[in-house]
Amino acid sequence: MIKKVISSQLPTADLLHSCKLLPDTCCQMGCDAIEDAHHIFVHCRQYDEWRASAALLFTDKCSLWPLHYSAYYLGHIPNFNHLLPTCANLSKLAFTCLVYHFSADWHTTSIRLAGQIWGNWQKETAVTLDVRGRRR
Numbered sequence: 001m002i003k004k005v006i007s008s009q010l011p012t013a014d015l016l017h018s019c020k021l022l023p024d025t026c027c028q029m030g031c032d033a034i035e036d037a038h039h040i041f042v043h044c045r046q047y048d049e050w051r052a053s054a055a056l057l058f059t060d061k062c063s064l065w066p067l068h069y070s071a072y073y074l075g076h077i078p079n080f081n082h083l084l085p086t087c088a089n090l091s092k093l094a095f096t097c098l099v100y101h102f103s104a105d106w107h108t109t110s111i112r113l114a115g116q117i118w119g120n121w122q123k124e125t126a127v128t129l130d131v132r133g134r135r136r
C-alpha cells in the first residue's frame with residue numbers, strides 16, 4: 001500500500017476523476033474536501049475516532065513533522081525530541097534509546113492504523129462503485 005500511496009496510485013476520487021471514472025473529486029465519505037490520500041488518512045472525519053487516541057500526532061503540525069505535515073501513512077515518524085521532556089536523571093544515550101523505542105512503536109502502530117483506514121475505505125467505497133469502477 002505504501003508504494004501505491006507514494007506513487008499516487010491509490011484509487012482515490014482525485015485519481016478516479018482524472019481518469020474520468022468519477023464525476024468529481026469530493027470525498028466519498030461525505031466531507032466537503034477533495035479526496036486524496038492525505039485527506040483520507042489525516043483529515044477525513046470518517047476516521048476521526050480512530051485517530052483520536054493520539055490526535056496530536058495525526059495532525060499537520062509544522063514543528064512535529066519533518067515535512068511539516070502528517071505523513072504517518074507513508075511510514076514517516078514525527079520528531080519525538082520535541083514531545084518528550086528532557087530529564088536530568090536520564091543520560092543522553094538513555095534519552096536517545098527512549099526516542100528510538102517511541103519511534104519504532106509509533107511506526108508499527110501508525111502503519112496498522114493506515115491499513116485499517118484503507119481497508120475500511122475500500123469496503124465503504126466499494127458499495128458505491130460497481131465492478132467496472134463506475135458509480136451506481
Ligand SMILES: [Zn+2]
Nearest residue numbers: 027029031044
Ligand atoms: Zn473525508
